[in-house]
Amino acid sequence: NITCADILHGDPSLHSNSSIYTRIRQYLNTAYTPWVSIRKYFDWGQNCTEFKRIRGYVTEPLSEEEGKFPIAFTILAHVDIEQIERLLRAIYHPQNQYCIHVDAKSSVYTIQAIRAIAACFDNVFVATKLEHVIYAGFSRLQADINCMRDHLMFSTEWKYLINTAAMAFPLKTNAELVQILKIYNGANDIEGMHRRVLNARIKLEWIVVDQDIKQTGRKNPDPPHDLKIVRGSAYGVFSRPFVEYMMVEQKAVDLLEWSKRTFSPDEHYWATLHHTMRNPHLHPPGGYEGDPDTKPWLAVYANWEPYKPTSNTTCYGHERNSMCVFGVGDLPALIKRKELFCNKFVIKFEPTALECMEAWIRQK
Structure with missing residues (x-):
């Protein structure tokens, strides 16, 4: 006799240390069947x-x-x-x-x-x-x-x-x-972390082998247009002008091409184009000039x-x-x-x- 209101508002009887919570979890982990085929x-x-x-x-x-x-x-x-x-x-x-x-x-x-x-x-x-x-x-x-x-x-x-x-x-x-x-x-x-860039992801070459991404041991060339890589998330909120900019701006197009042999480029592509403290020669619509590491996301x-x-x-x-x-x-x-x-x-x-x-x- 547990409701969503009980769960959402943290009914004390549902605390993770309680026996009732343990029983509910055991039930939930075995009760799932698709609601429709x-x-x-x-x-x-x-x-x-x-x-x-x-x-x-x-x-x-x-x-x-x-x-x-x-x-x-x-x-x-x-x-x-x-x-x-x-x-x-x-x-x-x-x-x-x-x-x-x-x-x-x-x-x-x-x-x-x-x-x-x-x-x-x-x-x-x-x-x-x-x-x-x-x-x-x-x-x-x-x-x-x-x-x-x-x-x-x-x-x-x-x-x-x-x-x-x-x-x-x-x-x-x-x-x-x-x-x-x-x-x-x-x-x-768009999230940004310029102090925590993982160099092995970008300085070394990565390619797909047998449905998995592998390091070749070769070095990647430096990013185009003297761009400094900023790390971030694969997910973000993008203004329409920024999306249009990524499609037509040559620096963005070249960065996308260069990213093909990096590890997890979805976690640096948006961030590098958006955070201009590291790349003041970029002028993206809706970009951020301040310190990426201190900006809320x-x-x-x-x-x-x-x-x-x-x-x-x-x-x-x-x-x-x-x-x-x-x-x-x-x-x-x-x-x-x-x-x-x-x-x-x-x-x-x-x-x-x-x-x-x-x-x-x-x-x-």
């Missing part, structure tokens, strides 16, 4: 009106302010059609537009199911070019670039672009996003290396790729975060955590 998405593609009704999609702008401030979203997806669709529903509004990049390695059924969902909406589309995404490889960055190009071709109306992983979830409503982005007033929100929250002895955070879920996969015990802290999104959830692990986040954002 992948075949159902194909069926819904034949009856979009019913699909939107059953899933409760927003069908018109919820306010005049939101209607006049469209946002572009990129969703980078790989597996689990149900979680992808749940994220789309959580952020969907008819005035916005959505590009879904599906890893080309995904099953043909997953790709077809996502295409069936997208076909139900005028403002949702699958990227025109799908990449075989290799973890930490250039293909991950190229996937984002592909969607950015598609967004620019699709519409001239959107003001900002936000890219997100399919395992992320919003912490702000669309109305709140609009209010925040209006305050940004053309500024981008609000695009997305992730709990990195939560079980390190030096960590001052708690993870009630489990660690995967050095990141906390959130469980129900993490929700009371998450809903108080100031960031726009949080990453990550895995629906097969404590699905109630994601379900309660859905209920919370929808109620807001």
Whole structure:
């Protein structure tokens, strides 16, 4: 007899040390089954009106302010059609537009199911070019670039672009996003760390071998145009002029080409172009001239290396790729975060955590 309100507001009986919490977690870890088969998405593609009704999609702008401030979203997806669709529903509004990049390695059924969902909406589309995404490889960055190009071709109306992983979830409503982005007033929100650049990632050559990224032992040439590399996140908030700048500015084009033989270029490409303290000869729209390491960054929250002895955070879920996969015990802290999104959830692990986040954002 536990409700989402109990979980979200930290009922003491749900504390991680209590026996009831342990029993709930044991139940959640064994109780998950997909709420609908992948075949159902194909069926819904034949009856979009019913699909939107059953899933409760927003069908018109919820306010005049939101209607006049469209946002572009990129969703980078790989597996689990149900979680992808749940994220789309959580952020969907008819005035916005959505590009879904599906890893080309995904099953043909997953790709077809996502295409069936997208076909139900005028403002949702699958990227025109799908990449075989290799973890930490250039293909991950190229996937984002592909969607950015598609967004620019699709519409001239959107003001900002936000890219997100399919395992992320919003912490702000669309109305709140609009209010925040209006305050940004053309500024981008891109993480930067110029004092913590990992030289092995950029000074040495990395290539894809047998679906994995490997170091060749050869040195990379210096970055073009005397650019100084700034490290950051793969995710950010990008103004439309900044996206246009990245597509046509020769320095940006050359940096993208040079990045093909680096490790995890998605974690330095945006940051290098945006933070001009290190690169004053760049003049990106919405760029930041101050110290990257001291600038707050609000695009997305992730709990990195939560079980390190030096960590001052708690993870009630489990660690995967050095990141906390959130469980129900993490929700009371998450809903108080100031960031726009949080990453990550895995629906097969404590699905109630994601379900309660859905209920919370929808109620807001």
